Amino acid sequence: MEVRTLTGLMKMVASTSPDQIAVSVRGKIELTYAHLRERVDEAAALLVFSGVEAGDIVALTFPNTVEFVILLLAVIRCRAIVAPLNPTYTAERFGFCLSNSGSKLLLTPQEGNQQAQFAASMLNIPHLTAKLHSAKSKITLSSINIEPSLDLMCKVVNEPSDVALFLHTSSNMSHPIPVLLTQHDLASSVQNIKRVYKLTNSDSTVIVLPMFNVYGLVAGLLSSLAAGVTVALPAAVRFSASRFWADMILYNATWYTAIPRIHQIILDHHLSKPQPAYPKLRFIMSCGALLAPSIRAQLEEAFGAPVLEAYAMMEATHLTASNPLPEDGEHKPSSVGRPVGQEMAISDEYGAIRAVGVSSEVCIGGPNVTEGHKNNPEANKQAFQSRRFHTGGVSYGGLDARFSASRSLADSAAWVSHMSEVASPSPSNDMPEGNNAPQTTEENNTETERGGEEGGHGLTMEFEKFSGPKNFSYEELMTAIADRKILGKGGFGAVYEGRIGKARTQVAVKVINYDSHQGMNEYKSEVITLSQLRHKNLVPLIGYCHEADKFVLVYEFMSEGSLEDHLFKGKSLLTWETRYKIAQGLASVLHYLQKQCRQCVIHRDIKSSNIMLDEEFEAKLGDFGLARLVDYATGSKTTELIGTRGYMAPEYITTSRASKETDVYSFGVVLLEIVSGRRVIDLERDPIDLIEWSLKHYRARKLVHAVDEKLGKDFDKKQAEALIIAGLLCAHPITTSRPSIEEAMAILNLKARVKPRELPLKSPQSPLSINWKVSPRWLKF
Incomplete structure (x- = not known):
């Protein structure tokens, strides 16, 4: 009889192989399949006692630990839905995922996760921590001191139709789309993987990929557990190249799965520090992107095992196609093999099947393919036609029913962001972060979805239309920043100080990390926008680079850092004259962007950290990765809501329409920061935000009390009042009550008088009062 649930498969393995090691953490814990089943049921009972009900969504944010394995299976066991999240997310991203999923509970390791907990607290989501002390002890949840009842479970x-897994995908949409996978989806997929790779209880593997993602979760963990395989978790709780082979040898591993970038790291480590001996591998699995033929050949030669390339998608609960084991067929270069357990076809935009050899879109259908994205009829209309899922990948079918798959350039940014989470789950001493990873070979440029040969050539041709920025080689830029002196770090990646050319010109080099919303679209926007703009108050873009998965931007060096550094991070105190000059310079460049360019430029992220200062303390507006060009007649653009909390206009938060007026609002907030030396939101300093605080002084007719106290009396009273009034007017909660940028400049330059009634006498809605549960997106902090 066919087993149609994941929990049913787990129960069957626990019955047939109770003493087989299921999960092992080197030197710490070993769980047999019988023990694993007990720990899962105990944890499920605790979750039910804590209030988790069938259909509730429970968020887990763990590295690759045994607690994650137990809790993931426990949430599914009590018929709830598990939402695994990357533990290195920012509070912004955690907030989006928790809000979008409607999570009822957050689970973290015993040491907690500050960013996740902060986001959960903003949404009033309860938080519990978990710890397993030994293989024979019960898992403990904080604040729950009862003895779990196995009779309850x-x-x-568990039914095949039970929704078990909630994931976010960016595979063929411009922003994350929820995907719900059922018990039946999971059971079908893991049995497909078990069958095509002939997994048995004689096999063992070491988890390489993060288990919050479908690649590590389904292919690495769940398919192994469903087959009785011994699963080893890294002692470092994440992939470590220096410890990988020690673990593989200890557990006599027979296979592993990874994405091309990690295969490259493993290969590089082997070439620099080869092991005396390697375990006898049956196969190596590669998915997530095309693997360069040279890398595949080197892997097979080094480790004596066939490398099987596969095509996997979240909507297919991972595996859609794979090259076969050697005994089952020939490996076809640059192919992802034959469909596994489902229908796979090439169709046109109307769903009609195309002829063999014709390039078109890959479509899939089968028991492991989700029926649709959650609460998104528009996405479903685009992606699900003729009872098939349209993947967005462009491919062609061969005469032997094998497929060659790639991804369209339009989907590249989301896919790069998605894959970087898999490649860089968290920092490690020997796993370089982001684009500091080993450079891929020239042949690896076949990875078009990561900015390689096809996409990179198209970008180069587009960028060459504009004069100014130079196309640098990646090698040249890595040489320029060889000292790795970091100027700044954030969700986008890192900015390094560098020196280029024979003259050793000092530059700032931004190496983009795709564990953020800064994908290829943002890189492309930055180059195209800044290539067309010329103003003394803009950060000059000197050059760019896109090779394989490397995206780098080169700027003129700003010796005095950012405005934020001086106002809030302890860099030298800015005099009043300097502050006033910065405000005027920012107004000037905003006027240029809104009134003097061929198209109106909407920046969307004006804030103190994006305002740089040169050696003369001249303000330079930077970071145009989110900028949008609109016709003057249009004046606004509906976009994915993205920006920084506190700097975003109320109407932008509620409608996602960015406009000149929303940039004016952000400008007003920065003016208030300049004059007061206070952050727009600083809960440790004041329970109210900066706009409310400034209005309080305005209503009391004590505007000078809003001037940065560190300046003492060393400021111009008229200029200070003008700055505060301009800031409050620009940050007016009502769009139509804000001044144009010309009017704001007139106020700053003391050429316009403002009547008191023109200022908002009633406090605007504070960013602190926004109901984040109903807010349409999540914002940066």
Whole structure:
């Protein structure tokens, strides 16, 4: 009889191989399949006691630990839905995922996760920590001190239709789309993987990929557990190249799965520090992107095992196609093999199947393919036609029913962001972060979805239309920043101080990290926008680089750092004259962007950290990765809501329409920061935000009290009042009550008088009062 649930498969393995090691953490814990089943049921009972009900969504944010394995299976066991999240997310991203999923509970390791906890607290989501002390002890949840009842779980029956997994995908959409996978989806997929790779209880593997993602979760963990395989978790709780082979040898591993970038790291480590001996591998699995033929050949030669390339998608609960084991067929270069357990076809935009050899879109259908994205009829209309899922990948079918798959350039940014999470789950001493990873070979440029040969050539041709920025080689830029002196770090990646050319010109080099919303679209926007703009108050873009998965931007060096550094991070105190000059310079460049360019430029992220200062303390507006060009007649653009909390206009938060007026609002907030030396939101300093605080002084007719106290009396009273009034007017909660940028400049230059009634006498809605549960997106902090 066919087993149609994941929990049913787990129960069957625990019955047939109770003493087989299921999960092992080197030198710490070993769980047999019988023990694993007990720990899962105990944890499920605790979750039910804590209030988790069938259909509730429970968020987990863990590295690759045994607690994650137990809790993931426990949430599914009590018929709830598990939402695994990357533990290195920012509070912004955690907030989006928790809000978008409607999570009822957040689970973290015993040491907690500050960013996740902060986001959960903003959404009033309860938080519990978990710890397993030994293989024979019960898992403990904070604040729950009862003895779990296994009798309770005996009454719980898991159905194939139960939704088990909630994931976010960016595979063919411009922003994350929820995907719900059922028990039946998971059971079908893991049995497909088990069958095509002939996994048995004689096999063992070491988890390489993060288990919050479908690649590590389904292919690495769940398919192994469903087959009785011994699964070893890294002692470092994440992939470590220096420890990988020691673990593989200890557990006599027979296979592993990874994405091309990690295969490259493993190969590089082997070439620099080869092991005396390697375990006898049956195969190596590669998915997530095309693997360069040279890398595949080197892997097979080094480790004596066939490298099987596969095509996997979240909507297919991972595996869609794979090259076969050697005994089952020939490996076809640059192919992802034959469909596994499902229908796979090439169709046109109307769903009609195309002829063999014709390039078109890959479509899939089968028991492991989700029926649709959650609460997104528009996405479903685009992606699900003729009872098939349209993947967005462009391919062609061969006469032997094998497929060659790639991804369209339009989907590249989301896919790069998605894959970087898999490649860089968290920092490690020997796993370089982001684009500091080993450079891929020239042949690896076949990875078009990561900015390689096809996409990179198209970008180069587009960029060459504009004069100014130079196309640098990646090698040249890595030489320029060889000292690795970091100027700044954030969700976008890192900015390094560098020196280029024979003259050793000092530059700032931004190496983009795709564990953020800064994908290829943002890189492209930055180059195209800044290539067309010329103003003394803009950060000059000197050059760019896109090779394989490397995206780098080169700027003129700003010796005095950012405005934020001086106002809030302890860099030298800015005099009043300097502050006033910075405000005027920012107004000037905003006027240029809104009134003097061929198209109106909407920046969307004006804030103190994006305002740089040169050696003369001249303000330079930077970071145009989110900028949008609109016709003057249009004046606004509906976009994905993205920006920084506190700097975003109320109407932008509620409608996602960015406009000149929303940039004016952000400008007003920065003016208030300049004059006061206070952050727009600083809960440790004041329970109210900066706009409310400034209005309080305005209503009391004590505007000078809003001037930065560190300046003492060393400021111009008229200029200070003008700055505060301009800031409050620009940050007016009502769009139509804000001044144009010309009017704001007139106020700053003391050429316009403002009547008191023109200022908002009633406090605007504070960013602190926004109901984040109903807010349409999540914002940066």
